[in-house]
Each structure stands twice: as structure tokens, then as C-alpha cells.
Amino acid sequence: MIVFLLKRLANAALVMVAVALLAFLIFRFLGDPVELMLNEQASQAQRDALRIRLGLDRGVVWQFLTFLGNAVQGDFGISYRNQQDVFQLIGERMPATLELVLVATVLSLVIGMPLGVYTAIRRNAPVAQALQFVSVVGVSLPSFAVGILLILAFSVTLGWLPGFGRGQVVQLGWWSTGFLTPSGRSALVLPSITLSLFQITLVMRLVRAEMLEVLRTDFIRFARARGLRDRTVHFRHALQNCLMPVITITGLQIGNLIAFALVTETVFQWPGMGFLFIQAVTHVDIPVMAAYLLVVSFIFVSLNTVVDLLYAVVDPRLRSDVVRGGAGGG
Amino acid sequence: MTAPAAGPVLEVRDLEVAFDTRHGRLRAIDGVSFAIHPGEILGVVGESGAGKSLTGAAVIGLLEPPGRIVGGEIRLAGRRIDDLPPAQMRALRGREIGAIFQDPLTSLNPLLRIGDQIVETIRTHLPMSDREARAKALELLVAVGIPAAETRIDHYPHQFSGGMRQRVVIALALCAGPKLIIADEPTTALDVSIQAQITGLLKRLCREHRTAVMLVTHDMGVIAETADRVAVMYAGRVVEIGPVDEVIHRPRHPYSVGLMASIPSVRHRAASLRQIDGSMPRLDSMPTGCAFHPRCPRCLPRCTSERPALEPAGIARAACFVAAEAPAHA
Ligand SMILES: Nc1ncnc2c1ncn2[C@@H]1O[C@H](COP(=O)(O)OP(=O)(O)OP(=O)(O)O)[C@@H](O)[C@H]1O
Numbered sequence: 267m268i269v270f271l272l273k274r275l276a277n278a279a280l281v282m283v284a285v286a287l288l289a290f291l292i293f294r295f296l297g298d299p300v301e302l303m304l305n306e307q308a309s310q311a312q313r314d315a316l317r318i319r320l321g322l323d324r325g326v327v328w329q330f331l332t333f334l335g336n337a338v339q340g341d342f343g344i345s346y347r348n349q350q351d352v353f354q355l356i357g358e359r360m361p362a363t364l365e366l367v368l369v370a371t372v373l374s375l376v377i378g379m380p381l382g383v384y385t386a387i388r389r390n391a392p393v394a395q396a397l398q399f400v401s402v403v404g405v406s407l408p409s410f411a412v413g414i415l416l417i418l419a420f421s422v423t424l425g426w427l428p429g430f431g432r433g434q435v436v437q438l439g440w441w442s443t444g445f446l447t448p449s450g451r452s453a454l455v456l457p458s459i460t461l462s463l464f465q466i467t468l469v470m471r472l473v474r475a476e477m478l479e480v481l482r483t484d485f486i487r488f489a490r491a492r493g494l495r496d497r498t499v500h501f502r503h504a505l506q507n508c509l510m511p512v513i514t515i516t517g518l519q520i521g522n523l524i525a526f527a528l529v530t531e532t533v534f535q536w537p538g539m540g541f542l543f544i545q546a547v548t549h550v551d552i553p554v555m556a557a558y559l560l561v562v563s564f565i566f567v568s569l570n571t572v573v574d575l576l577y578a579v580v581d582p583r584l585r586s587d588v589v590r591g592g593a594g595g596g
Numbered sequence: 597m598t599a600p601a602a603g604p605v606l607e608v609r610d611l612e613v614a615f616d617t618r619h620g621r622l623r624a625i626d627g628v629s630f631a632i633h634p635g636e637i638l639g640v641v642g643e644s645g646a647g648k649s650l651t652g653a654a655v656i657g658l659l660e661p662p663g664r665i666v667g668g669e670i671r672l673a674g675r676r677i678d679d680l681p682p683a684q685m686r687a688l689r690g691r692e693i694g695a696i697f698q699d700p701l702t703s704l705n706p707l708l709r710i711g712d713q714i715v716e717t718i719r720t721h722l723p724m725s726d727r728e729a730r731a732k733a734l735e736l737l738v739a740v741g742i743p744a745a746e747t748r749i750d751h752y753p754h755q756f757s758g759g760m761r762q763r764v765v766i767a768l769a770l771c772a773g774p775k776l777i778i779a780d781e782p783t784t785a786l787d788v789s790i791q792a793q794i795t796g797l798l799k800r801l802c803r804e805h806r807t808a809v810m811l812v813t814h815d816m817g818v819i820a821e822t823a824d825r826v827a828v829m830y831a832g833r834v835v836e837i838g839p840v841d842e843v844i845h846r847p848r849h850p851y852s853v854g855l856m857a858s859i860p861s862v863r864h865r866a867a868s869l870r871q872i873d874g875s876m877p878r879l880d881s882m883p884t885g886c887a888f889h890p891r892c893p894r895c896l897p898r899c900t901s902e903r904p905a906l907e908p909a910g911i912a913r914a915a916c917f918v919a920a921e922a923p924a925h926a
């Protein structure tokens with residue numbers, strides 16, 4: 267278990283260094299930062315001074331190592347646009363994105379799993395087939411279209427729910443949460459539905475496919491032969507054996523959701539990291555872009571690692587401390 | 597609940613199982629009758645596709661659609677069970693009829709400790725507390741010969757060898773004290789050196805509890821050592837049934853004769869039963885008259901048009917016009 271853990275962590279660290287290199291290259295070569303930071307009238311002396319201050323006169327390797335060292339300490343430099351500390355800027359926006367993604371993930375599991383189980387065990391029922399059909403539509407609708415339609419229907423026409431912003435937030439330390447106020451919660455509804463729609467259909471189809479597979483296995487047949495109740499067979503034996511892929515996909519999809527939140531956040535003017543990134547792109551605010559890239563990759567890689575470790579928790583066969591082979595003999 | 601002392605535990609009469617397909621009805625089991633008495637082991641042999649597994653599945657009510665019972669009746673301790681509603685049939689499985697399948701490696705849920713699987717089965721059928729059920733589970737594991745059962749009870753299936761897992765499966769089949777066990781090739785998937793141990797165990801336990809057993813196997817050696825009576829199946833019918841010594845040493849039906857002749861000696865196990873010229877007819881092209889007549893070395897004119905019924909032949913019964921007239925000897 268320890269070896270497995272260390273291996274996974276080393277892997278993750280390696281990937282992060284590679285991403286950092288990429289971010290650094292963008293930072294270094296996507297336009298000259300000196301040109302971007304100073305206006306046209308700056309003198310050569312001013313330019314040189316800034317160049318030295320930013321360390322741009324040193325070797326590339328030294329620059330990368332400095333960049334890496336700073337990044338590890340959470341120092342991504344100063345935003346070109348509003349001269350704010352980039353890490354702080356992203357930190358302020360992160361809770362909005364994570365809360366949105368969290369709600370979307372919970373929605374996708376809470377709605378997607380039961381639908382998947384239902385469509386698998388009653389696969390010939392008309393309702394199950396209708397759900398299958400609807401899910402195809404769900405998969406193929408682009409999320410910005412869904413978002414705009416939802417805004418049109420529920421905020422513009424009906425006026426039930428807010429169509430932009432985060433509502434009122436409460437500050438808990440550095441974390442700003444929308445969960446504690448009515449306006450914060452109602453502001454979450456439409457964007458999280460928009461973000462989770464694809465995810466719900468994904469989970470549902472995944473669970474359905476896995477269930478159909480598992481229901482054909484010998485141990486399910488044997489569970490029935492033991493006279494276990496349908497509910498036990500379906501939820502205790504079958505669903506549990508489907509959870510591995512569901513955990514994997516859900517875990518990995520959280521990374522995707524954070525990335526795709528960019529679109530939803532733009533549609534709903536949601537003040538998250540994605541929205542910040544889009545603004546940074548329009549202003550060629552390179553430190554913000556590089557930092558966003560690093561932060562999102564970091565989350566991605568961490569999720570991957572956590573998912574791998576969760577595997578070991580769910581599946582006893584992967585837990586090396588119990589794997590002693592067929593001790594006892596025949 | 598208890599059967600009248602004299603009556604059979606299981607009585608199958610004129611059982612017909614069919615698959616309704618687009619090309620019409622395929623009758624896979626066509627008029628099978630047999631009975632098993634308390635404490636008796638009925639061996640069922642016949643080449644692949646003869647309908648042995650389907651007969652077992654029909655008895656425990658686990659036919660996979662589109663397969664279904666279209667005729668005849670099944671009685672358990674005198675009570676008709678083939679027309680029970682699914683919920684009542686479910687309660688009967690595991691409680692009154694236990695099952696053992698071919699592959700112990702896939703019969704157990706890989707994610708649950710074996711103890712938990714036994715406890716859940718016991719508690720489904722018997723009014724016991726968790727603790728009582730666990731004590732009983734432990735007792736059963738000891739009875740089926742799991743060494744160090746107190747620690748093994750908390751192990752997962754993958755920690756056991758194939759033979760040990762089949763012992764666990766036997767414990768599961770017996771845990772609610774069923775009157776009847778359907779064992780479908782319980783040793784086929786096991787190492788040859790372990791097969792005798794498992795059949796020996798099955799035999800001993802069933803004698804002790806006076807459990808009736810329907811033992812499906814391809815192994816005539818297993819039949820000779822374990823069964824009291826044997827039924828030979830061919831193309832969805834029982835062609836011969838009688839005491840095991842009689843059928844092995846003095847088979848009446850030409851198919852049984854071929855079957856027994858294909859074994860060099862009952863002492864030396866020969867697993868294959870397929871050493872009679874030709875092959876069994878497909879379900880959609882059953883010959884008229886006796887289904888075996890195209891392969892039969894002693895075919896009479898009437899065999900091609902009339903179907904022989906299971907009639908007394910010596911102390912056994914055979915479905916053959918030739919056998920009824922002059923007994924054949926292997
Ligand atoms: N779903 C199905 N549709 C049509 N025919 C089927 C179906 N399932 C089984 N059969 C047929 O039923 C017949 C009996 O099958 P069964 O599994 O009982 O054979 P068996 O005697 O157990 O053979 P084996 O020794 O290989 O286990 C076979 O001819 C098979 O082709």
C-alpha cells in the first residue's frame with residue numbers, strides 16, 4: 267500500500283513538472299512581458315531595469331527553476347491587468363467554481379445512478395426506453411445552448427431564478443460560499459443544472475451499461491439462486507460491482523467539469539476561475555493564464571491520484587495488505 | 597413443512613421447456629420425468645446441449661427468458677412449485693432448494709467477505725440475529741472443511757483457492773437447510789486432484805442432512821462414486837433412468853450403451869461423453885420418432901416414426917423399443 271501510494275505520488279509530481287514547463291513556455295514566449303507591462307513611451311533604461319527585475323536576463327533553466335520554485339510557494343507573479351497578486355486573484359475565484367462543480371457532481375450522481383439502475387433492471391419498460399432516448403439528446407446538446415435556454419425560460423420569462431452572478435456570498439475565512447444565503451442558493455440552480463446535464467446522462471448511461479454487464483455474471487445468478495431479494499441483488503451486489511468505473515469516471519470528470527465550467531461561467535457571468543481565465547485571455551494577462559493552467563492541472567492530477575487510491579479502498583483485491591493469494595490450498 | 601416420509605422430495609413430471617423465437621418455438625426440454633427421494637443423489641448425464649442445465653434451472657425457477665416452462669409440473673415435497681408467483685419462488689430458493697454452480701471462481705461476489713455472504717443468505721431465510729447467523733456461518737465453514745474458519749470467515753473470495761471457494765459455495769447452498777440441492781457440474785472447473793474431495797464432501801453432507809441432490813456432471817467416475825441413481829438425457833429427454841450400477845454395467849438404451857462404452861473403465865475417468873458417431877440433433881431440426889434414431893446402431897423401422905416412452909427395462913427404465921424387447925449389454 268505504501269509503495270503503491272509513493273509510486274502514484276511520484277507519477278503525479280512528474281506530470282505537474284511537465285505542465286509547469288508548458289506553462290512556463292507560454293509565460294516566456296507568448297509575447298514579451300516587458301512590452302506588455304510597459305507602455306510605448308518607456309525608455310530603454312526602464313525596459314532593462316524591468317528585465318533585470320523580472321530575471322529575464324538570466325538563463326532559461328534558471329528562469330524555469332525560479333518559476334517552479336515560486337509556483338510551489340503559490341507565487342505566480344502579478345497580474346498585468348490590475349497589478350494584483352495572481353495567486354490571490356485565483357484563490358478568490360476558486361470557491362465559486364468549486365461550489366458550482368461540487369453541486370453539479372452531486373446532482374449527476376444523485377440523479378444519474380438511480381436512473382441508470384432503473385433503466386438497466388427494467389430495460390424493456392417504456393419509461394426506461396424514453397429515458398434512454400432523452401439521454402442521447404442530453405449528451406448531444408451543447409452546454410451553452412442549454413444555459414441560454416434555461417436563462418430564457420426560468421429567469422427572463424418566468425422570473426423564478428437569477429440568470430447571472432452568484433447572489434450574496436458569505437465569507438468563511440478565505441472561502442466565499444453561496445450555500446448559506448437564499449440568493450446564493452438560488453443563483454446556483456441554473457448554472458449547476460447546465461453544467462451537470464451532460465454529466466447526469468453520462469453517469470446514467472455508464473451505470474446502465476455496467477449494470478447490464480454485471481447482471482449477467484455468475485455471482486448475480488448465484489445470488490438469485492440463494493433466494494436473495496431483488497433489492498439486495500440489484501443494489502448490494504450488482505450496483506456495488508458497478509461503482510469502480512463510476513468512481514473513476516466521476517473523479518476524472520470533476521477535472522473536466524472544472525475545465526468546462528469555463529463555458530457555463532461565461533454564460534452565467536459566474537465569478538469563477540473560468541470566467542477569470544476568459545477575461546485574462548481577452549487582455550493577454552499571461553501570468554493569470556499560466557497560473558490558471560497550473561491550478562487546473564494540479565486539480566486534475568490530484569483527482570487522478572485520489573481516484574487511483576479510492577480504487578484500492580473499494581476493491582479488496584487491490585489492497586496489497588490483504589492480498590496473500592489462495593492461502594489455505596484446496 | 598416436512599415432506600411425507602415416503603414421498604419424493606422432488607418430482608418432475610412431463611416437463612417441457614421452450615424458447616419462443618422468431619422462427620417458432622424451440623422445445624429444449626420435451627417431456628422429462630424423474631423423482632428424487634430424501635437423502636438420494638440422482639446423477640444426470642448426457643452430452644453437451646442435452647438439457648441438463650435447463651432442467652436444473654427450471655426446478656429452481658431461474659430460466660432465463662425467453663426460456664420458459666410450457667408444460668408438465670414440478671413438485672417439491674408434494675407441493676406444486678412451477679406455477680408459483682416470482683416472490684414465493686424467490687423465498688423457496690436458498691431456503692428449500694440450494695444450488696451449486698460450475699465455477700466457484702465466479703460464483704461469489706468479489707467485493708463481500710465470505711462470512712457476510714453466508715450471513716446475508718441465512719438472514720434472508722431464517723429469523724436469526726446477525727450474531728446467531730454469524731455463529732451458524734462459522735459452524736458451516738467448519739463443516740465444509742475450511743481450515744482456520746474463525747479467521748477465514750472475514751476473508752474475501754479472492755483469498756481462497758478454487759477448491760476452498762467451492763466449499764464456501766456448498767456452505768452457502770446448505771446454509772438454510774434445503775431439502776434439495778441442484779449441483780450443476782460442481783467439480784468440472786476444479787483441479788482433478790480436488791474433485792474427489794468436493795464430491796465426497798457433498799455426498800457426506802447430504803447423507804447427514806438427508807438432502808436430496810440432483811448432480812449434473814460429465815464425469816462418469818463421479819457418478820459411479822457418488823450417485824444412487826442416474827438419469828441419462830438425450831436431446832431434451834430422459835432416455836434411461838435407474839440404479840447407478842445397473843445403468844453403468846447393464847445399460848439398455850443404445851445411447852447409454854455407447855456412452856458407457858466410451859469410458860475405458862469407470863475407474864479411469866474419461867470426461868468426454870462424445871464418442872458416439874454423429875452429433876446430437878439441433879433443436880430446430882429434431883428427427884421424427886426417437887431423436888436418437890439417426891445415430892442408433894440398432895434402429896428399427898418404427899423408431900423413425902414413433903416416439904418410445906420411458907418403460908421398465910430390467911430394474912431400470914428406458915425409452916427404447918429395442919431395449920424393451922431384448923436387453924442389450926455393454
Ligand atoms: N436462450 C436460448 N435460446 C435457444 N436455445 C437455448 C437457449 N439456451 C439454451 N438453449 C438450448 O437448450 C439446450 C439445452 O441446454 P443446456 O444448457 O441445458 O445443456 P446441458 O445439457 O446443460 O449442456 P452442457 O453439458 O454443455 O452444460 C441446448 O440445445 C441449447 O442450445
Ligand SMILES: [Mg+2]
Pocket residue numbers: 648649650780
Ligand atoms: Mg450445462
